[in-house]
Amino acid sequence: MTLVVQKYGGSSVADAECVQRVARRVVAARKAGHDVVVVVSAMGDTTDELLDLADRISTGPAGRELDMLLTAGERISMSLLAMAVTELGHHATSFTGSQAGVFTDAAHGRARIVDVAPARIHAALAAGSVVIVAGFQGIAQDTQDVTTLGRGGSDTTAVALAAALGADLCEIYTDVDGVFTADPRIVPTARPIAEIGYDEMLELAAHGAKILHSRCVEFAKRYQVPLRVRSSFADDIDDPASPAGTHITSAATPRAATTVATTTVATTTIAATEGTTDHAMEDPLISGIAHDRSQSKITVLGIPDKPGAAATVFTALAEAGCDIDMIVQNVSADATSCTDISFTLSASATPAALDALQGIEANIGFCGLRHDDRVGKLSVVGAGMRSHPGVSAALFSALAETGVNIQMISTSEIRISVVVHVDDLEAAVAAAHTAFGLDSDQIEAVVYGGTGR
Ligand code: ASP
Ligand code: MG
Numbered sequence: 001m002t003l004v005v006q007k008y009g010g011s012s013v014a015d016a017e018c019v020q021r022v023a024r025r026v027v028a029a030r031k032a033g034h035d036v037v038v039v040v041s042a043m044g045d046t047t048d049e050l051l052d053l054a055d056r057i058s059t060g061p062a063g064r065e066l067d068m069l070l071t072a073g074e075r076i077s078m079s080l081l082a083m084a085v086t087e088l089g090h091h092a093t094s095f096t097g098s099q100a101g102v103f104t105d106a107a108h109g110r111a112r113i114v115d116v117a118p119a120r121i122h123a124a125l126a127a128g129s130v131v132i133v134a135g136f137q138g139i140a141q142d143t144q145d146v147t148t149l150g151r152g153g154s155d156t157t158a159v160a161l162a163a164a165l166g167a168d169l170c171e172i173y174t175d176v177d178g179v180f181t182a183d184p185r186i187v188p189t190a191r192p193i194a195e196i197g198y199d200e201m202l203e204l205a206a207h208g209a210k211i212l213h214s215r216c217v218e219f220a221k222r223y224q225v226p227l228r229v230r231s232s233f234a235d236d237i238d239d240p241a242s243p244a245g246t247h248i249t250s251a252a253t254p255r256a257a258t259t260v261a262t263t264t265v266a267t268t269t270i271a272a273t274e275g276t277t278d279h280a281m282e283d284p285l286i287s288g289i290a291h292d293r294s295q296s297k298i299t300v301l302g303i304p305d306k307p308g309a310a311a312t313v314f315t316a317l318a319e320a321g322c323d324i325d326m327i328v329q330n331v332s333a334d335a336t337s338c339t340d341i342s343f344t345l346s347a348s349a350t351p352a353a354l355d356a357l358q359g360i361e362a363n364i365g366f367c368g369l370r371h372d373d374r375v376g377k378l379s380v381v382g383a384g385m386r387s388h389p390g391v392s393a394a395l396f397s398a399l400a401e402t403g404v405n406i407q408m409i410s411t412s413e414i415r416i417s418v419v420v421h422v423d424d425l426e427a428a429v430a431a432a433h434t435a436f437g438l439d440s441d442q443i444e445a446v447v448y449g450g451t452g453r
Contacts, residue, residue, distance in 0.1 A: 002124075002168040005027055007039040007135065007158035012232035013077045014044035022173075022232055023084035026130055030090055035125050037165065039158040040081055042073025047136075047151070063108025067148045071097070074134035074154070078396045082132050092130040095120060097137035097146075101164075102157065104138035104147045110140060110282050111147035111218075113156065116164035133161060145162030155216035163223035170225050171245075172212060173232035178246035180203070180440040182289045186426050190438040193288060195247045200287045200381050201227075203415045207379035208292025210298075213388060217248070224250060226441040285391065286382035286436040291429050293422060295325060296347040297375045297407065301356060302367030305332035305339045311343060312364050313357065320356035322349040326377075326410040326419065338367070342408060347373055375407065379417040380432055392416055398435035404428045 006029065008022050022038075029036050050069050054061050061069075085092035101117035124131045135154025140147050149156050155172055162170035179201070180190040189409040196204075198221035205214035211229060220227045230245025303309050310329065317324060324333075325344045332339040345353055350371055358371055385391040392409075395416055399406060404427060408419035420428050433439060 002033075003035040003037070003165055004035045004366065005039065005158050005162040005165065005167045005170045006041055006173060007154055007171065008041065008081075008173045009154065009175070010041040010044050010046065012173050013040055016080070016372050018082050018232075019043075019077070019084050023088055024363065025173075025232060026081075026085055026092075027088045027090050030130055037121060037125070037131045037133065037161060037167070038081065039133050039161065040074060040077040041071075041135050041154040041155055043080075046073040046076070057226075064145050067108045067146050067171055070148050071134065071137040071146050074136055078132045078134045081452075082130075085130050085132070090130055091128055092132055092136070093124045094132040095124075095270040096134050097157065100131075100133045100161070102133075102138035102160065103141045104149070106140035106143050106145065106147065107146055108145075110150040111140065112136060113149070113160045114141060116160050118161065118164050121161070121165065121238055133157065149233040150213075150215075152210070152213040153215075155213040159216045159219045159223075159225050159227065162225045163219065164232060167225065170220065170227050172216075172227065172229045174211065174229060175231065175233060176211070176230045177234060177244065177286070178229045179209070179248075181287070182429055183209070183291065186291070187289075187430055187433050187439075188443050189241065189441075190433065191438060193246050195249070196287055197383060198248060198250055200414060201248050202416050203379065203381040203412065204288050204290045206296070207290040207381070207415065207417060208377065209288070213296040214410035217450055221250070227372050254394050266403050285384040286380055286438065287384075288381055289429055289436075289438070290377075290379045290381065292377045293425065294346055294348075295344045295375060295377055295419075296350045296371060296373040297342060297344050297419060298350065298353055298372075299340055299342040299370040300359070300366050301340050302336065302338040303341055304365060305337050309364060310341065312360055317345075317353055318358045320349075320352045322353045322356070326408050326417065328410070339411060344375070344377065344408065373420050374422045376422040376428075377417055377419050378425060378428050378432060379414045379415050380436065383414050385416070386413055394435055395432055398431045399428055402431040404431070 013022055015020050025034055026038055047070055050073055054066060054069055062102040075096060082092040100121055101119060102113060103115040104113050105110035121131050135157040136149050139146050159170055177192055179193045181193060182190040184190045198217060202214060202217045205212045205217050227248040228245050234244060300313060322345050327343045329341045330339050354371060380395055404420050404424040406418045406420060409415050
């Protein structure tokens, strides 16, 4: 017998019918002989609706009360699912995050899990029950107050429980058939990815792929929890062992579900790797492309090019709680010994960042501030690029041919990101997808549900 943790997202439990569909899946896994722990999100857009409601009542609700409100969403779906499973003749017990032993720090709205003590889960499993846990929530070890883990946090709950329970597999059920080479809502010819490594998945998730919470992938990597992303709507319910979906493990060779295409870039690469690995013909250079519209860009103009300037700027931003992503600084102009620094950050942090920078203007003496919310980030991710030259050139050429201007560039070992005008983002993603030979010749992605909100 194996222990499986299954997580169902909001669109998978959006209404009574969906909850019943999920119950049938859970029961199928149970009948196949597995111990099953289920983690659920709030139904559909419940979390957003609760936030809207709070917004109408308070301009700045206390984090404690907001968390108390939001955790109610997952309580609704957990209890309904327990009822639905019971209706199918199987015993089911639901637990809130705190009952399930999910202990966090006290940072309301973005709490981090510090410990999982799943005694009640073990007991319920031993008694033959299906266990259903409310995702996205826990209890603060110090204050005993209810906390939430941040938007999309149910994925993290699932992986944390899988790690604590020593589960054999953690399945993340969603409204598409797995992880795709790009968001199929933007690139209809995106392909399903059969297998991908934690590192690449982490880069995709951290740079805008919404299919998985990046903290969940980090957690899975740290505790080596095998993850699988699949659809709760697909027709493979009778076969819980069907290979459908995307498998995420450390062992994964980056592999798309089908062969590599024939663009110049991909062909050169295949030639370069031929003979070095058995899978050379299968391994795409690039695993996938993520995009992110949630950032904005700030430029500090004419800042003195001397030691301490950047430190002052970024200390002020850190103290204001701004999470900075890309940073670009140019060489200084000879005449002025001044330079410009641009950076991106989440759009919601822009007002706080501008305030913080205005606060240090007198002290540091820069010439001006510019900010631009109309930006989008595209990230090309692939472990294969570690050992292959020409990936940046291929990306930049594809963007040039599409007439897309690049505003900023940053790279990691396995990623190249560019910031472009937000109106160019979709065209840029499509162009890069084609250039790296990722297009499928048929439409493979089915988006079953979700409003994409
Ligand atoms: N319901 C929460 C949200 O919408 C948590 C989750 O879905 O993972 O962010
Ligand atoms: Mg959700």
